[in-house]
Amino acid sequence: MIELAGISKSYGSHPALSNVSLTIPDQARIALLGPSGSGKTTLLRLIAGLEVPDAGTISFDGGIISSPEYVLPPSERSMGFVFQSAALWPHMTVSDNILFGLSHLPEKEQQQRLGTLLERMKITPVKDRFPDQISGGEARRVGLARALAPRPTTLLFDEPLTNLDRKLRDDLLSLISETIRETGSAMVYVTHDEYEAECVADTIIRFDKGTISR
Amino acid sequence: MPPRSFFRQVRPLLSAERVVYALVLGIFFFLALCPLLGLIIDFVHAFMAGSLDLVSPLFLSSRQGWLLLSSVGLAAAVAGAGVLIGILIVSALWSISQKALMAILLALLALAGIPSYIHALTWSAAITSLGKILPVVSPAGWAISFWVELMALLPLAIFLSWVAFASVDTLLTDAGRVFKTDMEVFFTIQLPLAAPALGAALGFLFVICCSDYSVPSLFGADVYALEIFAQYSASNIASQALLYALPLLVIMLGVMISCRSGIRTLAQTPKWLASRFGNPPRYPAYFRGAQAIAVIIVIAQIAVLFFGLITTSGSGDTFVSSALRAGNELQFSLLTALLVVLISLPLALAAAYELKKPGLRGSFAWVLVLVPLAIPAPLVGIGMVTLWYGPLLAVPYPGLLMPVLVAVARFAPIAAIILFVQLRFIDPILFDAAAVFSKSQVKTWTQIRLPLLAPGFLVAAGILFTLTLAELGATLIVAPPGHATLTMRIYNYLHYGAAGEVAGLCLMITILTLAAGTGAILSLRWLYNRSGPRLPEEEMRS
Structure with missing residues (x-):
């Protein structure tokens, strides 16, 4: 289980995430849905260990893997x-x-x-x-x-079907859904497309201006 | 074909824009290839007259063979060491903040323009002092020549290495970091992807070092570039000098042409300034140790340069008096540098457009742009003198303009490459949009094309200005009697050992170079700040 507690992240004077808390249970299939610039990708990169949070912690099965002082290297997180x-x-x-x-x-x-x-x-x-x-x-x-x-135990998807035609997108959506079901990995899927979110996820979390809106 | 139908077909090709483009491009290639043209004409003339010794230059004496081998070895060692230190420094720079990174890169650009003989002066003093403590350290020979050349080229080597790595999309690195350690990602992803551009950097440094004889000659190490100069001085026959230069020319041309693909990859990602690692890479102890050694070398380079100049030039009064005594040379140097920038930039822009052309035409343009860069500096001067003195050009010998012309021939191709990279950064659709919405060509140029190209122009102007201030090898041959550049005055003083005078003038050149660099940098900052703050790339995309 991955737990995000009070995560904040800014790029210079531009706040990307403000005090975000979120729990991703094992084998959960979560879609983060929101407009461009809402902080979805930053959240995904923080979970992967590719960014350092300004505040808050990220834990994996109870152990802290990201904080402003310590970040477990991405290669040691068992994430795709x-x-x-x-x-x-x-x-x-x-x-x-x-x-x-x-x-x-x-x-x-x-x-x-x-x-x-x-x-x-x-x-x-x-x-x-x-x-x-x-x-x-x-x-x-x-x-x-x-x-x-x-x-990997967790799969992170950052708008993987952008700029594809409808048929190809539908084919890949089915492939992703089936594969996730088969592997039993947890999944966090970032998209701005409601249809994609509904196709692949059990839970949809809406993002806006760096916070969870619903 | 009847004349009328011929003109009907040709007419669309003769639009004002095309004619101006062809004219400017023609002038660029003429000026850049002037030295080679002069040498070839002299060669043909001497061959027809039967006065050419074809045999001796092609069968190098053992001394010349050794000189060639030593020169190539020295240049390869300097270029290799420079790029290696560059790679280590760049990998260390990934851990610092974006603002600090920008400040360091800009400082490197400014330091890169400081002429090599200034480093020779300061390191010579430092090593002489060191020799008193450690008698094994020799103040002359190949080892000191290698070290001083390396110190002179180090800022450029680091800057080019940074450009090479900045051309690799950070997303590709991030994709690897999910699977493997930062060290493994460095060796399996970043280094192979940056390799073509690093190869181009290596080639550039090699060519610059091969062409320079000022540092080795000051430390008593003879190199092939000096041999060319000596051959010409002894015989006064340009074609003979060309023949003697041929082996070095072929090697340098081969290196430059093999750099071409690397130069093209420099602009494969337009995110040079925006790319960053959200979580800086972490490396094992042995690599951090190597990075620390590289950082110490850079600190030594900067410390010896400034400490040496400030202490040797003595008091402020001594500095002012030596600056006043060199007033004429200073004026001549500044005027020359300014003219080189003004002449080269518009010409280089036309060449940059030509370099972008696909297929055979673009490839041919690349060869024509790279050839002048492969000609050793003394040969540029010799070729220039031969062409303008020769019977073919029925114009007065442009004495005072000669230092300008040799600098244009040597450095305008570099400006063309910089502007080519800038052109590759600009989305062509912006130019298409300008063509659709603007009815006036002048408006398109003043409001769209020139502002988009401004960063490239500024960088090219800064580099041309500093390179021209530092030029010696060709200027020494073409400078008109009674006129000398600041660099020539310093070089002459260096042989007489007037340390205080030389240091004062070197400090002045350093200040001028840093001022040119700072001017270009402040203009760039102003340009970028005008476009407003930028959001992180990933957030723009998501």
């Missing part, structure tokens, strides 16, 4: 992050992108997980290609496969 732009490393093939988080595992297990994910995400034909040689939809699937590969 799916970025808005897929953020695939351009100098690595699709397979290498997915394998990146698995280097601590034996080679055989790495290949086994890779094969399963490539098949599950329907990207086997492009496994040896580089990110600039695949379509936008395939890139999002690779981003999802990469986040799932180490089997």
Whole structure:
């Protein structure tokens, strides 16, 4: 269980989050819904350990993982992050992108997980290609496969379906919903699209001006 | 084809804008390639006359071979060490605040303009003092030449390394940090992605070092660039100097052309100033130790420079009197630098547009822009003198303008590359929108294009001004009798050992360089502040 208590964060004189408290139970599927600039992404990055809070704490199963004085490194949090732009490393093939988080595992297990994910995400034909040689939809699937590969306890999605056409978006929404259900990971899904939020989440939390509005 | 239909077809190509563009572009390439043109013409002339010794320059004597090898080795070592220290410093800078980072980067830009012979002066004094305590430290030779060249190029090396890493999208780094430690992410993601731009930085530093003979000559280490100058001084035959320079020219040209792809990646993300790590990376002890050593080297560089200049130049009265005595040289230097900026910027803008062209045309433009950068400084001066003295140009020898022309030939291509990077940052749709909404070309230029290009112009102007103030290798050959730049006066004094006088003048050049840098920086700040505060990129997007 992840608990956020009194989290605040500012960028210079611009407050991004003000005194946000939130509990994310194990296996919960939560969508953070709100307009641009409401602080959703900042909250997600704070949970991932990519930002340092100005005030408040973030705890994981009772242990503090983020505070203004201490931040547990992102790689030690067992979290997967799916970025808005897929953020695939351009100098690595699709397979290498997915394998990146698995280097601590034996080679055989790495290949086994890779094969399963490539098949599950329907990207086997492009496994040896580089990110600039695949379509936008395939890139999002690779981003999802990469986040799932180490089997994280929590998956964080930062508007992963922005700028996709309707059909592709619906396909990926189903894929994300099914995958989350199968893995049993907790999920925090950031979006400004109510339809997306309803499709993937059990709980929708509305965000506005850096605070939870409902 | 009948003349009328020919003109009908050609007419659309002759719009005022196209004609001006072609004209300005033509002048840019003519001025940038003037030295090479002069050398080639002289070569052909001498070849036809049968007065050319083709054999000796192509079969380098063992001494020349050693000089070439030593020069390339020195430049490679300086460039490699500079980039290595740059990488360590940049990785340390990720832990400091955005404001402090900006202040350091701007200070580096200003320090980068300080001429290498000033570092030679201050380090020479420091090492002589050190030699009294540690007799093994020699105040002459290759080791001290390497160190002083490194100190001179260090601010530029750090700045270019920062640019290389700033070109890597921070999101790609964040994506890796979720899986692996910051050290692993540094080696597997950041370093490989920054590698092409770091390679370009390495190439630039290599070429600058290869072309400079002032520092090695002051420390008694002969380099190939000095050999070219010596060959010309002895024979007064430009084509022969070209032949002797050919091996170095080929190496430098190869390095510059291989830098091309790296330069293009510099502008792959427009978030140079906005990119930041929300949670600064943490590195293991061994890497932090290496970072600390790099920081100590930079502090030593700055401390020796300023402490050396201030103590050697003596009292304020001595400084004022040496400045007054160099009044003419100061005036000539400032006028030259100002003219170089005014002439180069509009020409470089046309070249920057040409560099953006796709396909063969753009590639050809890149080669033509990079070639002048690969010509060693003395050869630029030799080529220039040969062309303007030659029988082909039926114009009066532009004596007083020659220092301006050599600086344009050497540095206008750098301005073109800076403006190319600036152009890549600007969304082309802004220019399309201007074309749709504005009916007047003049209005489009004054209200849209020039304001958008202003940061690039300011940076290019600052760099051109400081480079011109520091230019020596080519100016020494072309300066008209009775006229010298401040740099020439300092270089001449250095050989006579007039330490107080030299330090006073060096302090003046340093102040001028810092003033030019500060001017450019304050103008940039004013420009950016006018556009209002910026929200963090992620929040803008979400």
